[in-house]
Amino acid sequence: MRNRSLPRHGAGLHLPVLEWVRGYQKSWIKPDVIAGVTASAVVLPKAMAYATVAGLPVQVGLYTAFVPMVIYALFGTSRPLSVSTSATLAILTAAALGQVAPGGGLAQLAVATATLTLLVGIVLILAGLLRLGFVANFISEPVLTGFKGGIAIVIVLDQLPKLIGLHVVKGSFFHNVYSLFAGLPHASLATVAVGVVTIAILVALEHLYPKSPAPLIAVACGIAGVGLLGLQKYGVDVVGHIPTGLPSLVMPDLSLIEQLWPAAAGIALMSFTETIASGRAFVHSGEAAPLPNRELLATGLGNAAGALLGSMPAGGGTTQTAVNRLVGAHTQLAELVTAAVTLGTMLLLAPLIGLMPHATLAAVVIVYSIGLLKPADFRAILAVRRTEFVWALVALAGVVLLGTLKGILVAILVSLAALAYQVSDPPVYELRRKRGTNVFRPVSDEHPDDEQFPGILLLRPEGRIFFVNASNIGHKIVPLVERAHPQVIALDMRAVFDLEYTALKMLTEAEKQYRENGIAVWLVGLNPEVFAMVQNAPLGKTLGHGRMFLNLEQALAAWCSQERKHAAPDARQGSVH
Template sequence: MQMELAKTLRNYDRKNLSKDILTGLIIMAVSIPISMGYAQIAGLPAVYGLYGSVFPIILFGLFSTSPQFIFGVDAAPAALVGAALVDMGIQSGSKQAMAVVPVLTFFVAVWLFIFAFFKAGKLVNYISAPVMGGFITGICTTIILMQVPKLMGGTAGTGELPELAEHIWATLGQINLPSLILGLVSLAILLVMKKIMPKFPMVVVLMVAGVLLSYFVPISNWGIRTLDAVEPGLPVWSIPDFSAIGLKEAVIYSLSIAVVIMAETLLGENSFAQKNGYRVNANQELVAFSMGNLAAALTGCCPINGSVSRTAISEQYQGKTQLTGIVAGISMIFVLLGATGLIAYLPVPMLTAIVISSLLGATEFDLAVRLRKISKKECLIYWGAFWGVLMLGTINGVLIGIILSFAEMIIRTAKPARCFLGVQPGHRHFEDLTESLHNCEIEGVVIYRFSSSLFFANIDILQQDIENAIGPDTKAVILDASGIGSIDVTAADRLAILYRSLKAREIRFYITEHIAELNEQMRALGLGFLIEEGRVRRTIHVALKDMGIHYPYPLKGNVDNTERSPFRKRVDNSVQEFVWAFGSDSEAEIEKQIRLQIEQLKENGDMQELLHGQWNHMDELDADAWIEHLEEHIKEIVKISGQDEQELTVRFEKHRKKLREQMLKEHPELVAMFEERRRLLDEQLEKKWPDVYALVLKQREKDNR
């Protein structure tokens, strides 16, 4: 297991020093209320939250490969430890709890090291962006809901959405108005400053203002709570008392906590890494988690986790390396040694506003909006992970997200991209028949491309597609297997059945274009007879030659397939460019391009540029559609260019006539298609702009005299 110590600090750029130090101090200050609160949830005295923000965070900073993720006492592990104590009947804050929690933390460290040894970190590669986004947003929302009661003068909530909602409802009945006002004003200031001056350290200013407010104004008389005072001094290092809990219980409880730490922190790290364009070494991160938790165990703390909220704050204030975390840990030492008195002056509502502000910045609801537009399935996965975390907790939310992600992957693989192939007249290369109106089928041959590994879930689609494509004149089926990387036994058996069925109908079946390894798989799966009988060929061309079909291939409908001149090849290669490039949006894209060209016409007055736009090598069909769209803007073009409508109409019709002549010369077989398209476009023009259509019709009558 290769390790890179202090990776993010190597070749340190000194221009980041001030940002890292300032951000580290902010993280330290924000960690005080968060860590103290979560330590109490885990059944320990509040000061142990500060202990967990010293050596664990420093060790993590030295081992981590993430330049920005922050480690510390956090919600999920604290809640799991607290629940474990309840299950074991141990009272929170008791001496027994203080003995048991470090033992659980120690075994969490052991589990995390085991995960690293077996390279379990690679599992995060199978978790999609929607799962990560839903998971992070779910965690942020959960913590925000935990913090909301503190804005109102209450205590932090615990549990999932039902428990949190119940706690918020109960707190609503006893709101402390001064606390709520102070918290909301602080939150508003932070959100506004984040918009107008995102680099300004408003958090520091707000915390200093909070201390001064508490010192000079009797806010406690108004019911505004401040943090509890803690005793000065550093944590004492000691070996946990392993006799405090049974080995079986320690192993079982710690395993679930370790899984949560691995999943939540790796997901969080990868989410920030993807957003900011860097990579983390997942297995070394597990070692970093393990080392941090080992330090926590030896100082009596609860398990430590990666913190999304503190990382969001670090990102906001431009912390660039793990020096941020190390500064936070070292500065916490100075707080514990000589500044614990100041802690008692920090108003809880203001600190809560800081946490909520950072969490709002870390949510990814914008991803949900984007997914809703482009993929309903991935949007469902996002919300599944989100609601899973919110309703069922971190680990269940992760499991739901992973299950949905794998289900979506299986569905996607089960319905792969596939198409039937043909050739453009005069060309040798095979293309999707739907890619261009000029592509034609080879007479009597079905050529089918399947772009996925073949397995039990999608072999039926392949078989049905081929069966449905076979006609009375079909003499052969050629499978383009260039996208098939592997075959399972179910698919192999079905291919054998398909082959025999086609053979009985005197239809040849070929497999072509695939990698050589697929031949090894076919032999191992019992399809070696296809190779022996010459039904597995290297290319489609070789398969056709084996049937006695040579170039130029006979095309369906007796389309001329003689060799094109170099000029005609160039024209053919640009056939239906807009349809190929923009699909169903081609008409809208032509309109968009024309709008851009009209804006340019205002600047340069170049009418020639207007006729073609940026697509100078459009085929005749696209160019004709382009003119049709231009005619819809004829009044606007007249106003800009100074030409009259009659003059422009003459120019458009001359260009259209030239296109038809070129089509007749270069693609005589497509003139009928050109005329039909012309008729449809005319109908649209007459419906939308009857006066323009009348002008065009008048000009055509003149030309035909």
Template sequence: MTTAAPATRTGRRPWLLPTLAGYRPANLGWDVLAGLSAGAVVVPQAMAYATIANLPVQVGLYTCMVPMLVYAMLGGSRAMSVSTTSTIATLTATTLVSAGVATSGKDPVGDLAMLTLLVGAILTLARVFRLGGAVEAINKSTIIGVQIGVGATVAVGQLPKLLGESDNVTGHGFIRSIVAVVGAVPHANLATVILSACSIVLLVLLKRFAKRVPGPLIVVVAGILLAAFTPLPDVGVRLIAHVPFGIPLPVLPSFGHIVQLVPGALAIAMMAFLESAAVARGIRDPGEPQIHSNQELLATAAANVLGSFFQAMPSAGGFSQSAVNKSAGARSQISGLVTVALAVLVALLLAPVLSLLPEATLASLVFVAVIGLIDVRALIRLARLSRADFWTAVVTAALGLSAGLLVAVAAGVLITFGLVIRELSRVRVAEKGERHGRLALSVDSSMYTANILETENRVLALVDAARPVDAVVLDLWHMRVTSATVLEGLQDLDRELGGTGVALLLANVQPGARTLLDKSEWFRGLVAEGRVYDSAEAALAGGS
């Protein structure tokens, strides 16, 4: 069901509160219900994700406030719910560890604020330079590989807590997590193991057979009630640290580890935008306004910049919470504002109650959430469709599990752009026919610096194979734009052909490319000599 007024589907939407363009008051009830439903998932889930980065649970709660509020004001998706995600939380953990923040013994809030601010600043620069499309060029297989690495690392990293140990080693990588699990097994607490197993089974069953029931909320409430009215704490079940009353107070970012935080911030910024754009497009209904990359960049950037001053983790659109928001009937980002209000009420009224939450309960939430990231079916599908994409995903995942997730993200980006450059470098020159001593060749791809030399060599090889010919007609229909390097390559081709008694004729020169070519004395000479034609057919006929 679409809710936008017809005029807003094709017209330009306002930059502030764009999802309220054409809003119908009758949709308010749906938005309130959706916001409450999403909040029942996103609030406990965000608290759980904070523990991945070894941060206090209230940091996850705070991430449901300012970032979600800012996105509701600027974002273009009607139903996307913005807080933190398992991928972003894991990269945050890895970044804080690699930067030395996690082992410094100091309060990490200032460094977290700087990390979130850096993420927002990087996204802001990407928006200024309109890099939304460039970021989205990252191969889907790279994202699959990173998510597999995240899923396996976090799932294994939660096992010590599920066994009753308090160690959080996710940020130290997959191998360190395996070692921690082996060390935790002999010291497992039976009550904690039973609680963890029951929580995981309940979450899986609700997710499988009662998708509309907020499983995370049910499990959190059950864990709190068990801790309050049974002797769980007395038998060794660990509770989370004290949760303070109130909404987050403003903080200033710390500059103590700013240089060390930059590499992680780059990886988080890229994944935050990729996840947000993918979720926004994935939940968009036909007929709704299109999702624009640069608008999403602005909204995600602002959410992180402003959130950094209010103790928020780096934020992005989350699929599970957004799916709940959408399925509950969200019509606009008013649903997001309702979720913000719910998070504020939880912080103001329920802090002492949250302090009764067992660590194992939150670990169960994280475990179930991230295990789905290990998408074996996606790997099988890639293997069937494209071996290059399959191996990109495998290499990225393997690097994530061995060298670390930041290395995996960097490698995935390099592999993706390597594949792009290879594709751009591929030469596609085909014969279109020969008439009256003129050979027509079609360049069926754009010409760039990366492929102009190979294109020139391919043309010369085809001419040698077709001799004797008097002229070569080069159909440039696909060359929409050009560059000085390509111009020089065409001039060199003309000299090479002319040296063997073959004339170069150009056809179908497009206006975008001709803008630069007309500035060239060489090209103006071709025009004056009648060697530039409107079509390849006209050039072939001209030889009669």
């Protein structure tokens, strides 16, 4: 019989494109083509808009929706994922380029962008080869919510001047807010009108016709307004000349690596986080979930190849992936169709795109970026745990006040601090038994009739016990012991999956101190790994099998038996007297 596990072991030796091509069905061709064309109507306007967010020419957005898309279709493991750039990546790119090419010309920006994008690709490829796909989990969901909310505020503030026809000198958050309000009297009414109309079109289409290519329609209306009404003579700025044809080869500048690699690492982390989240969100029943390490390689190769052809950092996008899937995409052929439409746009439609108003692009960015700030998500976090709500706010404030690149560091540090806080303060529950059952549960006012057993204190610590939290657990146990005055402390360890050496040593010392004070310590429900560790330590010899039990029922039975033995001599002695 054929071993079904063999293909899985050898999966790394095959191109993912061969896997979906091999099982391709003719009935999928039409929906894949329709999905690819429809998705391109969303991808292209947004990619061009996000290129302007990064401070780059709009054609860079087209290049980003072409090369990385093709590479991902060949190497990626998510069938519906649509790859270009995003609001988050664009604002991070802008911050990185602002450090090495402030006010630079197009040639300098192109070289700096190529260097940054290549570094992002290299970081992703190395992470994939080192199987670091789990790194995306280092940013917790509440912190990621706050981070994206901060990104939304930064992007909207960055685009508002373009929406009203102002040219302001960028600075800190408060400087930008002040400059915006100070410049309001000088706003261009015609530009404001274009921006407001574009926003109205986008919002109306999103609500009334959610499956329509709203960005494409809005952009077409903006271009038509310039062509038919001559909006330029009223002070409306347009994109201007866009080169027609394929992108030119751009070589990176190795001297910029030292300055750009920290930003590249942060952008790579966010690219992978968005890519894997988008890929996982639209998996159909029966499809394999995206493989994190394969996704790192695919997006890394896409960025590395795109860097040489003028692309900015790329990753999977949730909105365009949703459109791709909802319209009917079955395989990565849909992405290749989107890339083909992008190629046709570069070759044929570049002069037309040059008529697009900057206010139209700004409106597209604002409408789709503001969705990153989701008050409902903040409320949901607050309803569950106030502490994590604070972490989300800290991440948001870090991005807004310190900048996006430092905001990534703040987000990661807050996530790690949150993790450290959680593991450093594990719960310790006092247990009682539900009457008439063998169910032991924490003491609660909701269950006042639960049985307690004078003389034995049942405690249940939870989580991994190690050098960071062992002393905190000890501090929580002390007042429970002082209140109960037990003869035995039974530690139910079934919820403890690991016991580190330092913690074991502290437990040994605590057992000795309690024993010298006439209190015995029993261990209950040790898993095999923890049991083996205790057995190999001096504590195992001290406790012996007589003070280690499989479950609380056994421990309680031993305690009751011990109590009966102590009570029997007292009864006989009383009868003699």
